Amino acid sequence: MPAALVIEDDPRFSERIVELLRQEGYVAACEVDGEAGLRRGAAEPFDLIVLDRMMPALDGLTVLRRLRELDVRSPVLVLSALGRVAEKVEGLESGADDYLAKPFADEEFIARVRSLARRFRPEPHPEVLLVGDIEIRIKARTVHRAGKHIPTSRKEFELIRCLAENAGRFLSRSYLLERVWNLRFDPQTNVVDVHVSRLRRKLDDGFAREALVSARGEGYKLDATP
Amino acid sequence: MSGLAQVFRRSWFARVVTTFAAMFTALVGLVLIGVWLAATNLIAESARQELDADLASFGEVYAQRLLPGLREAVERRALDIGDRRVVLLIGRQGETLAGNRDRIPADLLHADATPRRFGAYLGVSKPLLGGFTLALAHERTRDDILLRRLAMALGGLSLIAVVFSLAGGYVIGQTALARVASLNATLTKVAEGDLSARAPGAGGADEFSTLSARLNATLERMGVLVAALKAIAERIAHEMRSPLAHLRADLEDARKSAPAPLAGKMSDLVADVDEIIAVFSALLDVTLTEAAAGDPHGLKSVDIDAVVDEAVELYDAVAEERGVRLMFAPRGDAQMLGDRHLLLRMIANLIDNAVKFSPAGGDVRVGVERVGADLVIEIADQGPGLPAGFETRAFEPFARAQETAATPGHGLGLTLVQAIATRHGMKIRLHNSAPGLRVEIRGRALEALPTAPAA
Numbered sequence: 001m002p003a004a005l006v007i008e009d010d011p012r013f014s015e016r017i018v019e020l021l022r023q024e025g026y027v028a029a030c031e032v033d034g035e036a037g038l039r040r041g042a043a044e045p046f047d048l049i050v051l052d053r054m055m056p057a058l059d060g061l062t063v064l065r066r067l068r069e070l071d072v073r074s075p076v077l078v079l080s081a082l083g084r085v086a087e088k089v090e091g092l093e094s095g096a097d098d099y100l101a102k103p104f105a106d107e108e109f110i111a112r113v114r115s116l117a118r119r120f121r122p123e124p125h126p127e128v129l130l131v132g133d134i135e136i137r138i139k140a141r142t143v144h145r146a147g148k149h150i151p152t153s154r155k156e157f158e159l160i161r162c163l164a165e166n167a168g169r170f171l172s173r174s175y176l177l178e179r180v181w182n183l184r185f186d187p188q189t190n191v192v193d194v195h196v197s198r199l200r201r202k203l204d205d206g207f208a209r210e211a212l213v214s215a216r217g218e219g220y221k222l223d224a225t226p
Numbered sequence: 227m228s229g230l231a232q233v234f235r236r237s238w239f240a241r242v243v244t245t246f247a248a249m250f251t252a253l254v255g256l257v258l259i260g261v262w263l264a265a266t267n268l269i270a271e272s273a274r275q276e277l278d279a280d281l282a283s284f285g286e287v288y289a290q291r292l293l294p295g296l297r298e299a300v301e302r303r304a305l306d307i308g309d310r311r312v313v314l315l316i317g318r319q320g321e322t323l324a325g326n327r328d329r330i331p332a333d334l335l336h337a338d339a340t341p342r343r344f345g346a347y348l349g350v351s352k353p354l355l356g357g358f359t360l361a362l363a364h365e366r367t368r369d370d371i372l373l374r375r376l377a378m379a380l381g382g383l384s385l386i387a388v389v390f391s392l393a394g395g396y397v398i399g400q401t402a403l404a405r406v407a408s409l410n411a412t413l414t415k416v417a418e419g420d421l422s423a424r425a426p427g428a429g430g431a432d433e434f435s436t437l438s439a440r441l442n443a444t445l446e447r448m449g450v451l452v453a454a455l456k457a458i459a460e461r462i463a464h465e466m467r468s469p470l471a472h473l474r475a476d477l478e479d480a481r482k483s484a485p486a487p488l489a490g491k492m493s494d495l496v497a498d499v500d501e502i503i504a505v506f507s508a509l510l511d512v513t514l515t516e517a518a519a520g521d522p523h524g525l526k527s528v529d530i531d532a533v534v535d536e537a538v539e540l541y542d543a544v545a546e547e548r549g550v551r552l553m554f555a556p557r558g559d560a561q562m563l564g565d566r567h568l569l570l571r572m573i574a575n576l577i578d579n580a581v582k583f584s585p586a587g588g589d590v591r592v593g594v595e596r597v598g599a600d601l602v603i604e605i606a607d608q609g610p611g612l613p614a615g616f617e618t619r620a621f622e623p624f625a626r627a628q629e630t631a632a633t634p635g636h637g638l639g640l641t642l643v644q645a646i647a648t649r650h651g652m653k654i655r656l657h658n659s660a661p662g663l664r665v666e667i668r669g670r671a672l673e674a675l676p677t678a679p680a681a
Contacts, residue, residue: 012472103471103503106478155539181540185511185571186504188578188639194543216493 002047002117004028007037007063008079009055013102017050017079020109034058041067046074048116053080053091061094068095075116079104107170107218114166115179129164131222134203134211136164145203145211155180156199163212163222170218196220239403243395250391251384258380265376270348273364277341277350280313280362288354293323296360300324312347312363323358334361405434409441418651420520421449452517459513466506474499508638512623515568515645525650527672528564530594530601531556537574538592541581549586552577560594560601561672564650572646575639576605576665583609583663601671608662617656 004026008014011032018028026048031037035057041049049067053060064076078096091099097119098112118125129136133146141157143150152160158180163171173192177183193214200212214220233240280303288296300315304326307313312334314325322329333345341350349363408426415423424445425438474496481492518524538554545552562569573592580590588608595602612620619625621644624637647654652669 010468013468016475102467103474103499106475181536183540183570183574184567187540187574189541189544189582191540191544194547198543198547216497218493 001025001027003045004048004050005031005037005041005044005046005074006050007031007034007041007055007060008050008052009033010052013052013079016106017109020106021048021050021113024110024113034060034063038063038066041072041074042070047120048113049074049076051076051078051096053078061091064091064094064096075120077112077116105172105218108172108175111166111169111171111175118165129161129167131164131167132211134160134164134222136161143203145207148206150202152199152202155195156202159195159199160203160222163220167222170215170221172219176220192220239399243392243399246395246398247388247391250394251388254384254387254391258384262373262376262380266373269369269372273348273369274341277348277362277364281339281350281352281360284360284362285352285354288360293356293358296354296358297324300360310365310368312349312361312365314361316359316361318357325361330361331363334363337361337363402434409434409438412441412445415520416445416448418520421445421452456514456517459510459517462510467503470499470503470506474503505638508642509623512638512642512645515642515649519645519648520651522563524565525563526566528562528566528569530560530562530569530603531558533566533570534573534592534594534603537570537577540574541577545581545590548581548584550581550584551589552581552592553589554592557594557596560596562601562650562669563672564669568646568649572643572667573603573605575643576667579639580605580607580609580663580665583607585609588662596671597668599671600668603667603669604664606659606662606664611658611660611663612656614658617658620656621654 002025004021006014006017006021006028008017008030009032014030014032018030021028029040029044029046031040034055037051037055038058041063049072051060051064055063060078060080064078067076075097076095078091078099079102080091080099097116100109100112125138127138129138135144136142138161141152143152143157143160159176162176162179173190174186176192177186196212196214200210203212204210209223211223212220213223234244284296284299287299291298297315300313301324303313304324307326309326312325312327312331314327314330315323316330317323320329330351331347333347334349334351337344337347337349337351339350339352341348343366344363346366347363348366348369349361351359351361353359405427412423412425425441427435428438428442429435477492477496477499481489481496484492534554535556538552542552577590577592584590584607590608591604591606593602593604593606595604616625621640623641625640644654647667647669650669652667655666655668657664657666
């Protein structure tokens with residue numbers, strides 16, 4: 001079973017994260033301040049480190065820099081109430097692999113944990129993604145549904161690829177904006193909705209079952225059930 | 227001439243130096259005119275006295291030794307004096323008895339016993355007992371040469387005075403100007419957002435040093451306030467976002483086990499919390515972006531065409547859905563120093579507005595143009611434009627025109643756009659171009675490296 005270290009001073013968050021990680025099959029250890037977290041992270045090997053940015057004793061980014069100096073290469077997901085772009089960039093430059101602003105939806109946390117796990121998995125990335133009757137070829141950048149070719153624009157391909165990698169799970173708008181458009185802010189108009197519905201028209205027209213599902217307050221998902 | 231007027235209008239020091247030079251020159255001029263008049267008087271007076279004295283001494287000789295004595299004295303004097311003086315003894319029939327002229331010069335025919343000017347001479351003519359006449363005169367050319375020399379000397383002096391006064395004014399002006407310029411440079415940096423800029427020369431005791439010191443103290447205070455603002459904003463971010471995050475998480479948890487009608491209501495509540503967080507984040511973004519204005523940290527060379535292209539790509543689907551044509555032709559070679567994420571957000575916000583307020587079938591044109599050393603990003607729509615008088619308020623937080631109450635948005639979009647522009651030292655202008663609104667953002671272009679060869 002993979003092991004995770006949660007360094008977070010807020011017990012309610014800590015509890016919630018541990019529970020989410022448990023659902024994802026991790027055994028999670030907790031530390032409540034930066035110093036203890038740094039000692040633990042340096043002493044034991046972890047498959048994932050979830051790190052809060054603002055903490056007593058030693059702040060998250062300092063812990064992160066020290067860990068990287070000690071050649072700890074575990075993927076690190078930084079959590080923070082400071083969700084601003086500049087701070088995200090600063091976090092990523094300090095050696096974080098991903099940065100998630102509080103508050104976040106459970107689904108979004110899980111999507112990021114999975115994405116990190118995929119990136120750090122030793123085996124090569126799959127060339128073909130299969131979700132129900134949808135087939136996505138990564139290198140050729142083609143999408144087929146039940147053998148029928150679905151033409152997609154550059155961003156539409158990135159969108160369906162991101163949804164397929166997290167098939168069966170709802171992905172939030174902000175997660176898609178960050179992953180597909182590399183945007184770290186929410187535009188006023190819901191541009192994601194419009195892009196998704198355009199993709200949905202291409203994907204679901206002529207098929208009885210809706211593959212691309214949206215739910216208010218949750219986001220969008222690619223349904224895996226046939 | 228208008229160029230000179232321009233200099234005077236724009237430079238206080240040009241006016242001061244010119245006034246100073248003019249006053250000094252006038253003073254020197256007055257003194258020199260006084261000297262000239264005094265010298266002229268002095269020369270004339272001494273000539274008069276000489277003539278009077280000569281007349282008196284010849285009169286005495288005539289009284290004691292009669293005509294032969296006077297004749298001898300005149301002859302002797304005629305040998306002594308140069309060409310420019312006249313001494314003549316004239317007989318009863320007007321014949322010359324003695325002297326250095328053959329006959330009396332025409333100018334002196336009307337001379338009398340008081341030395342006065344007669345044409346080219348200052349002269350005197352005195353009838354003696356027995357019908358003789360004694361004429362004495364100084365040719366004025368002699369005085370004229372003297373006075374001309376004096377005039378040249380005085381003219382030279384005035385010229386030197388003018389040059390000195392201009393040079394003095396220039397030096398004084400330059401010294402003061404340099405100090406004012408350094409204060410101006412400091413304030414320009416501050417206006418561009420560099421709150422760490424300080425005026426030099428605050429250590430001395432003169433007026434300028436005091437001004438520098440006061441300015442620096444003010445800037446110090448401003449820096450403290452901005453830092454405090456930033457600290458409190460971050461504090462609020464931390465203190466408020468955690469409870470909001472808990473609230474959101476708990477609502478989500480509860481929704482999962484809630485019966486269907488309640489679950490729908492709870493989804494609405496989660497969306498409401500998200501809205502609160504969004505407004506809160508936007509306010510925080512505005513504050514922190516403004517506070518970072520002028521700070522070069524985190525700014526890199528950004529390809530503006532690529533950023534605009536990304537923003538356009540983000541909105542193409544929305545525009546298509548609304549029947550709006552969104553057009554952009556990249557111009558190539560449009561580099562700027564900036565934060566890519568912020569610039570993208572600024573342009574996306576403006577395109578968002580343009581598309582939102584465009585009528586179906588309308589055009590939204592986005593352009594990037596090089597104007598001199600600047601890059602101008604322009605976003606023009608064919609919507610209703612801004613209500614009259616709203617242009618100045620459009621950037622205020624939560625300012626929304628009455629007519630747009632039905633359009634979604636929290637009224638912080640343009641405020642953030644303004645903050646991002648300020649962060650990058652860019653200027654935004656809104657033009658109502660009936661129909662539609664044209665937004666113009668102007669910032670300094672980043673020059674391509676001159677070493678790069680044109681392949």
